[in-house]
Amino acid sequence: MKLRCTNLNQSFSGANDRVEVLRDLNLETREREFLTIVGPSGCGKTTILRLLAGLAKPTDGLVERLPAAGDQSDRVLMVFQEDNLFPWLNLIDNACFGLEMQGVSREDRERRCRIWMERVGLAGREKAYPHELSTGMKQRVALIRAFLSDPAVLLLDEPFAALDYQTRLRMQHDLLELWDESNRSIVFVTHDVDEGIFLSDRILVLSNRPSTVIEEFEVRTPRPRNAGSAPPTETIDLKRKILTALQLPVGKALRAAG
Amino acid sequence: MNSLRQVAWALWVPLTALAVWQVLATYGVLNSLFFPRPTEIVRIGAEMAVNGELYVALQSTLQNILIGYVLGCSAGLACGVAMGRYAAVRRSLETVIAALYSTPKLSLFPLLLLLFGVNDVPRILITAIACFIVLAFHGQDAVDAVGRTYPEVAAVYGATPSMLVRKVYIPAALPTLFTGLRLAVGRAMVVAISVEMVSSNQGLSGLIWLSWQSFAVEKLFVGVAIAGLLGAFFHVSLRWLEKRLIPWKTVAAG
Ligand SMILES: Nc1ncnc2c1ncn2[C@@H]1O[C@H](COP(=O)(O)OP(=O)(O)O)[C@@H](O)[C@H]1O
Ligand SMILES: [Mg+2]
Numbered sequence: 271m272k273l274r275c276t277n278l279n280q281s282f283s284g285a286n287d288r289v290e291v292l293r294d295l296n297l298e299t300r301e302r303e304f305l306t307i308v309g310p311s312g313c314g315k316t317t318i319l320r321l322l323a324g325l326a327k328p329t330d331g332l333v334e335r336l337p338a339a340g341d342q343s344d345r346v347l348m349v350f351q352e353d354n355l356f357p358w359l360n361l362i363d364n365a366c367f368g369l370e371m372q373g374v375s376r377e378d379r380e381r382r383c384r385i386w387m388e389r390v391g392l393a394g395r396e397k398a399y400p401h402e403l404s405t406g407m408k409q410r411v412a413l414i415r416a417f418l419s420d421p422a423v424l425l426l427d428e429p430f431a432a433l434d435y436q437t438r439l440r441m442q443h444d445l446l447e448l449w450d451e452s453n454r455s456i457v458f459v460t461h462d463v464d465e466g467i468f469l470s471d472r473i474l475v476l477s478n479r480p481s482t483v484i485e486e487f488e489v490r491t492p493r494p495r496n497a498g499s500a501p502p503t504e505t506i507d508l509k510r511k512i513l514t515a516l517q518l519p520v521g522k523a524l525r526a527a528g
Numbered sequence: 529m530n531s532l533r534q535v536a537w538a539l540w541v542p543l544t545a546l547a548v549w550q551v552l553a554t555y556g557v558l559n560s561l562f563f564p565r566p567t568e569i570v571r572i573g574a575e576m577a578v579n580g581e582l583y584v585a586l587q588s589t590l591q592n593i594l595i596g597y598v599l600g601c602s603a604g605l606a607c608g609v610a611m612g613r614y615a616a617v618r619r620s621l622e623t624v625i626a627a628l629y630s631t632p633k634l635s636l637f638p639l640l641l642l643l644f645g646v647n648d649v650p651r652i653l654i655t656a657i658a659c660f661i662v663l664a665f666h667g668q669d670a671v672d673a674v675g676r677t678y679p680e681v682a683a684v685y686g687a688t689p690s691m692l693v694r695k696v697y698i699p700a701a702l703p704t705l706f707t708g709l710r711l712a713v714g715r716a717m718v719v720a721i722s723v724e725m726v727s728s729n730q731g732l733s734g735l736i737w738l739s740w741q742s743f744a745v746e747k748l749f750v751g752v753a754i755a756g757l758l759g760a761f762f763h764v765s766l767r768w769l770e771k772r773l774i775p776w777k778t779v780a781a782g
Contacts, residue, residue: 325680348684353677358699358776367695368685399776419685 271337271344271422273322273457274298278331280317281480291317292328293480299423299455301338306458306466309476310516315459316351319425322457323348337422347421351428354412355400362387362396365411368419379418386414390444406437410444417448424449426458430465439497442469446495463512467505468495475515485515564746569753572746581735586754589731592648593720596655601712604660605705608667618668625664633658633715637723651723658719659712666708670701703777706770713762721755732758 280292291314299305309315320326321333323346337344347368355364362383363370369379387393390410400408409429416424426445430438442465449456460466466473467489475485487508501509513520546566552558553565576582611618611625633654640650674697682696724733736751738744770777 323684325683345686346684348680350677350681353675354681356678356681356696356699358702358774360776367682371682371685371687371691401776415685 271335271341271346271455272299272301273346273423273455274332274334274336275318275321276332276334278318278321278328278333280314280321280326280329290480293482295331295482297474297483299457300472302453302455303472304449304456304458304470306460306470306473307476308460308463308466308473308512308516309481310478311461313476313479313481315461315476316427319348319427319457319459322346322423323425341422343420343422345419345421346423346425347416347419348425349409349412349416349427349429351431354415355408357400360397360399361392361403361411364400365414365418368415372419382418383414386418390414404437405432406434406441409433409441413441413445413448417452420452421454423455423457426456428459428461431461438465443497445469446493450494463509463516466512467491467508468497473508473512475512485512487512562745564749569746569749573750573753576747576750582750582754585730585732585735585751586758588648589720589724589733590758592651592655592724592731593716596652596720597659597712597716599652600656600659600716601663601709603656604663604708604712605667607660607664608669608708609671611664611668612671621664622668625661625668628661629665633661633719634722637726641727646727651720651727654723655716655720658715662712662715663708666704666711670704670708673704674700699774702774706766706774710763710766713766714759717755717759717762 275295275297278292278295279290281288281290283289295318297318307315307318317326321328324333325348335344335346355361356367359367362380365383365387366374366376366379369382370376374382384393384396387396390413392407392410395403395407400411403411409432413429429445430441433441446469458466458469470489473487473489474483475487476482477484489505489508491502491505510520549558549563550566553560553563573582607621607625611621636657637650637654640653644650644653678696678700679692682692687695721731721733724731725737728734729738732751732755736748736755739747739751
């Protein structure tokens, strides 16, 4: 399935003014694509995902779901920036929430869930409640829940922003693995340019508010990608271009490399 | 094992105080005319329990508290939820509820006596009003505590409206709701026992008041002790219920 936004406009009325967040934004996802959206903080990245997820209606414009022939799933799922897990459910019930909503029997959903829990190192913690876990563990469960529901498109809103560097690297790796097996499209929001380059096939750069897509980059680094490998010059060049598009100061090292 | 320890922590202060009192009264340091020995109070209490005196007093007080509590809390909760859900209801009632929250509810009692006569109806009503205000206040808070993200997460996963209520709204609201329910128990007891004192010679207050008039000091203490035990009983029951219904909050506290 593909998602398409046409001439999206979104504004919110505040106490005594109107904030124009999106202006004539166009984007289209591709099949099985890892698409990243980067943009300055507060520019409307979360707003875009909420519109894509169907959680909000745009002030103006069109959000369409374009199913491909042979799609088994028509779900568009979103992993939020925070508060993803229900504090009142233990880990396994949280992870199985999507399956439960689909009417999968308890036995069946727990069996499917345990495989994933083991894979990301959460075996034995199934009965723990979210407040007993680190942020990284919670985000892992949120990802498992999303992948278990087998979405056609998965929307991820800065899912690793609150994590320390090492946990983030591990999670990026886990995410790529999960995505690789599921063969679905992902729309990934981040403010971390390196993260975007490491993960994605394509990167959209947003402007300041009222925001729109100002640049689009293809990332051609072959997969599987490895966090340890030194960035090829192509990657450095890409980073320089994205930082420039974001109107951020480009460091000496990057300038020299470019 | 763990619960035994909890009981020990809860009881050592009152038990020590009683033991000291017992010793002081036995050796005449405390005037036993005003402070009879605790063992003596227990003996009189047992006597009253056997001859039914205690039962009659408790029955009348408990009836007022329980009926008032259930009525007031249910209506208050309905009102609080409506305020939390609908902006118009909130704007209309918010200030009134906030004002009533800190008004002594007892000041309404004479009016209720005028309207309904001197019987249990105004006593139950005033208890219900006290609970109503607390639950309206905290019920609204409980709806607010649900927040925006949790219902959205559930909606993204295709939860039906009834699923949403059962799986998200109720569990998300429960902790705040319990704060209200606990506060309301305290208010209900204070109000119910106070109005008994000014308007009847029944119930626990009747027992305490009549004992004072006839200088039956032991009975007076029995009445006070029962009121205290009643409070403790409600507190412990609600805690127990809370642990059952909200395991994710109480697990950490142990
Ligand atoms: N429901 C809303 N009501 C009013 N303003 C909102 C709402 N949602 C977002 N905004 C505003 O829109 C802007 C963009 O928000 P957001 O999409 O969260 O940005 P980002 O995720 O890129 O940091 C912010 O200025 C925010 O205050
Ligand atoms: Mg955001």
